[in-house]
Amino acid sequence: MKIIVTGGAGFIGGNFVHYMLQKYQDYKIVCLDALTYAGNMETLVDVMGNLNFTFIKGDISNRDLVFELFKNEKPDMVVNFAAESHVDRSIEDPGLFLQTNIIGTGVLMDACEKYGVKRFHQVSTDEVYGDLPLDRIDLFFTEQTPLHTSSPYSASKASADLLVQAYYRTFHLPVTISRCSNNYGPYHFPEKLIPLMIANALNDKPLPVYGNGENVRDWLYVEDHCCAIDLIIHKGSVGEVYNIGGHNERTNLQVVKTILKELGKPDSLIQYVADRPGHDRRYAIDPRKIYNELGWLPETKFDDGIKLTIKWYLDNKPWWDHIIKGDYQDYYNKIYGNR
Ligand code: NAD
Ligand code: TYD
Numbered sequence: 207m208k209i210i211v212t213g214g215a216g217f218i219g220g221n222f223v224h225y226m227l228q229k230y231q232d233y234k235i236v237c238l239d240a241l242t243y244a245g246n247m248e249t250l251v252d253v254m255g256n257l258n259f260t261f262i263k264g265d266i267s268n269r270d271l272v273f274e275l276f277k278n279e280k281p282d283m284v285v286n287f288a289a290e291s292h293v294d295r296s297i298e299d300p301g302l303f304l305q306t307n308i309i310g311t312g313v314l315m316d317a318c319e320k321y322g323v324k325r326f327h328q329v330s331t332d333e334v335y336g337d338l339p340l341d342r343i344d345l346f347f348t349e350q351t352p353l354h355t356s357s358p359y360s361a362s363k364a365s366a367d368l369l370v371q372a373y374y375r376t377f378h379l380p381v382t383i384s385r386c387s388n389n390y391g392p393y394h395f396p397e398k399l400i401p402l403m404i405a406n407a408l409n410d411k412p413l414p415v416y417g418n419g420e421n422v423r424d425w426l427y428v429e430d431h432c433c434a435i436d437l438i439i440h441k442g443s444v445g446e447v448y449n450i451g452g453h454n455e456r457t458n459l460q461v462v463k464t465i466l467k468e469l470g471k472p473d474s475l476i477q478y479v480a481d482r483p484g485h486d487r488r489y490a491i492d493p494r495k496i497y498n499e500l501g502w503l504p505e506t507k508f509d510d511g512i513k514l515t516i517k518w519y520l521d522n523k524p525w526w527d528h529i530i531k532g533d534y535q536d537y538y539n540k541i542y543g544n545r
Pocket of ligand 1: 243
């Protein structure tokens with residue numbers, strides 16, 4: 207079995223590469239990654255010497271490069287993690303999101319069709335469903351929830367999902383789609399809530415909470431997510447969408463306060479800042495379909511996963527310190543400077 211994993215130098219893709227190489231010692235994994243600001247070879251340092259692993263630097267929207275790669279590697283499956291993934295950046299520069307998230311997905315599927323790939327798996331997001339009201343805790347996203355996006359990021363991911371479904375219906379490309387909730391865990395780029403708050407707290411810097419901090423996310427430990435994708439690509443039904451997540455909802459303020467408590471830092475580090483435009487209120491997944499069909503439920507409770515995550519950031523300071531001392535400073539000043 208040979209799998210092309212795109213975006214494998216990023217957060218979830220990197221965890222998936224580690225997970226698959228460890229679990230399937232006879233599988234070959236080829237990582238295709240453009241190494242944007244979010245891609246990091248230090249995430250892959252442990253697997254670079256593994257004979258079952260190959261790394262190719264390249265852009266998924268570069269048709270010639272992608273077709274050449276598929277011709278040479280003849281993959282059995284493709285799992286597409288490569289994306290521009292941060293909502294705040296999509297508000298600053300939507301165009302890049304359209305190029306990578308939509309055009310790139312289309313190029314990969316064209317190559318899958320041409321070279322007879324047996325499964326194209328699209329890693330999508332629950333953000334394609336828009337948001338849920340805060341005062342209706344009885345409501346959850348199911349696979350039937352209509353697409354209703356808020357940000358350029360979520361709109362680009364929803365567009366890609368529609369394209370994937372169109373390739374299934376029109377060209378019979380064997381596809382699956384998963385829509386997960388917010389991931390957390392090792393190798394998470396510190397522009398996202400949890401790693402940003404851990405890094406700031408450890409450096410005694412203010413923790414910027416958007417709005418009143420009452421927005422809710424349904425936190426999914428990244429290893430649980432890798433396990434779900436593994437099940438979908440091996441046992442999931444072609445043409446189907448699977449939601450991944452559930453039962454780990456927290457307000458942003460609860461998350462931030464938990465991090466401060468675990469690190470022994472004061473709540474006075476919390477700084478309320480201007481809200482994100484179009485800020486989604488609540489995400490919450492109903493995982494019954496993936497549970498009923500594939501027997502998957504998230505195993506890691508948030509209270510355990512956050513401890514594991516904090517420990518990882520304490521044990522791996524060089525990994526994130528290197529990031530926050532680079533171009534990240536300019537990004538940080540741009541997003542938070544006048545907030
Ligand atoms: P990430 O930003 O950490 O990593 C993205 C990776 O893709 C990086 O290694 C980057 O270099 C690479 N990349 C970007 N543009 C590329 C291009 N044009 N060609 C090739 N490589 C490119 O993202 P992540 O958090 O690991 O997310 C992975 C996937 O999961 C994305 O599709 C994202 O939409 C989805 N997702 C993420 C979350 C989350 O909580 N992080 C939640 C739901 C869905
Ligand atoms: P984020 O990690 O960017 O993921 P997403 O927007 O895709 O859910 O943000 C998670 C939540 O945390 C979201 O409600 C926005 C909020 N947030 C802050 O309050 N402060 C921050 O500095 C960041 C990055 C996010």
